[in-house]
Amino acid sequence: MKWTTVQVAGDKRTKNPTLNDVAQSAGVSLATAARVLRKSNYPVDETLKNKVEAAAKLLGYVPNMVARRLRGGKQGVVGLIIGDMMDAHYGIIAEAVTERAESAHGNFAIVCNMQRDPLLEIKYLHRLLEYRVDGIILAGGGFDQWTHHQALTEAIEELKRTGTAVASLMPRGLEVPIFSADNEAIGMTVAKFIVENGHSKIGILLGPARNEMTKLRMQALTSHLSGCAVDYAIANIDSTAEAGAIGAAEMLARNPDFSALICGSDAIAFGAVNHLRAEGIDIPGRISVMGLGNTRLATLSSPRLTTVEMNFAQAGNAALDFIMSEDAASGQSPGEIIPHSLVIGDSFARIETPAGPGSERAETPRATD
DNA sequence: GCGAAGACGCTTGTGATAGT
DNA sequence: ACTATCACAAGCGTCTTCGC
Numbered sequence: 001m002k003w004t005t006v007q008v009a010g011d012k013r014t015k016n017p018t019l020n021d022v023a024q025s026a027g028v029s030l031a032t033a034a035r036v037l038r039k040s041n042y043p044v045d046e047t048l049k050n051k052v053e054a055a056a057k058l059l060g061y062v063p064n065m066v067a068r069r070l071r072g073g074k075q076g077v078v079g080l081i082i083g084d085m086m087d088a089h090y091g092i093i094a095e096a097v098t099e100r101a102e103s104a105h106g107n108f109a110i111v112c113n114m115q116r117d118p119l120l121e122i123k124y125l126h127r128l129l130e131y132r133v134d135g136i137i138l139a140g141g142g143f144d145q146w147t148h149h150q151a152l153t154e155a156i157e158e159l160k161r162t163g164t165a166v167a168s169l170m171p172r173g174l175e176v177p178i179f180s181a182d183n184e185a186i187g188m189t190v191a192k193f194i195v196e197n198g199h200s201k202i203g204i205l206l207g208p209a210r211n212e213m214t215k216l217r218m219q220a221l222t223s224h225l226s227g228c229a230v231d232y233a234i235a236n237i238d239s240t241a242e243a244g245a246i247g248a249a250e251m252l253a254r255n256p257d258f259s260a261l262i263c264g265s266d267a268i269a270f271g272a273v274n275h276l277r278a279e280g281i282d283i284p285g286r287i288s289v290m291g292l293g294n295t296r297l298a299t300l301s302s303p304r305l306t307t308v309e310m311n312f313a314q315a316g317n318a319a320l321d322f323i324m325s326e327d328a329a330s331g332q333s334p335g336e337i338i339p340h341s342l343v344i345g346d347s348f349a350r351i352e353t354p355a356g357p358g359s360e361r362a363e364t365p366r367a368t369d
Numbered sequence: 370g371c372g373a374a375g376a377c378g379c380t381t382g383t384g385a386t387a388g389t
Numbered sequence: 390a391c392t393a394t395c396a397c398a399a400g401c402g403t404c405t406t407c408g409c
Contacts, residue, residue: 018402018403019402020402030402030403031373031374031404031405031406032370034405038404044370045371063402064401064403
């Protein structure tokens with residue numbers, strides 16, 4: 001293999017072969033080499049074509065995407081900012097987006113882990129802008145999303161000015177298309193499910209209060225529960241298994257007679273189930289537990305979690321398709337509502353009260369949705 | 370059918386000029 | 390004589406246009 005050798009700081013290193021190297025090696029012009037390697041429709045003599053392809057193979061030529069971008073073309077790269085690499089639902093999104101970017105758009109995605117830090121999210125937005133990515137999907141921000149909201153808004157505006165398409169996978173009070181489930185509808189779905197299955201005293205462990213998504217779900221959920229005379233106690237906690245365990249313990253201490261625990265994520269539910277079982281509490285015989293998201297944690301949990309399928313992968317793919325579309329350039333799209341559905345597992349039971357107080361017994365739940 | 374040249378956006382290097 | 394500032398040119402790799 002022939003390598004171009006350049007002197008760098010006193011030692012010898014090899015430089016990646018360029019299109020120019022290929023052209024010289026094949027004895028053709030730069031333009032001819034470019035036409036052959038980019039598989040242009042422009043007619044090139046078959047002999048020269050073979051020479052160029054052979055030279056490219058011999059030199060180990062790999063196109064330089066930075067240079068291609070410099071020329072004014074698309075970078076072929078999208079940025080995806082996820083909230084927490086350790087959280088299963090972000091894993092689903094990252095897997096779906098990276099896979100689709102490659103298979104459907106011939107691109108690849110840079111995945112940034114904001115580690116639940118709003119400031120880090122803004123920093124990544126600037127970094128992705130510096131790299132001139134074609135678009136950015138905001139998949140994080142499921143935490144405190146208001147403290148640095150002004151800085152985030154300004155970063156988004158800066159991206160828009162430079163023609164970088166931005167989409168969000170949750171409502172965040174930003175002027176960007178949202179590809180998310182209907183959070184109020186989710187709240188209603190959960191509330192109806194609780195009522196239909198006879199639970200009248202429940203505990204609710206939701207995600208952080210300073211989060212628009214949590215707020216919308218909570219409003220719909222509590223509004224319906226109040227209308228149905230269901231007693232409830234709410235705690236806003238981090239969306240982690242650890243927080244779920246602590247939250248379940250506190251809920252148990254304050255409201256020992258609740259029959260169902262509704263959790264804002266599968267991670268919270270997973271932690272809650274582990275804690276309750278460690279305390280010797282029968283699930284769902286004594287307490288029913290419900291998660292949200294239908295992530296791997298729902299299937300890993302024992303018993304298997306009853307949860308809500310949020311179709312995170314579908315949301316990520318829809319956002320990616322938007323970013324790569326012509327609509328993204330115009331910046332005019334409201335986004336898309338992603339459907340959700342109940343997933344009946346083994347962690348939730350129906351309460352039957354045929355013979356008055358104290359005679360409740362748990363049965364397989366009923367779902368009308 | 371082919372190749373020279375220009376354009377893209379940014380950084381780095383160079384030379385001219387002004388100020389101390 | 391030295392330093393600071395500014396303007397301009399060159400270079401990076403690729404793609405397209407235009408002329409031969």
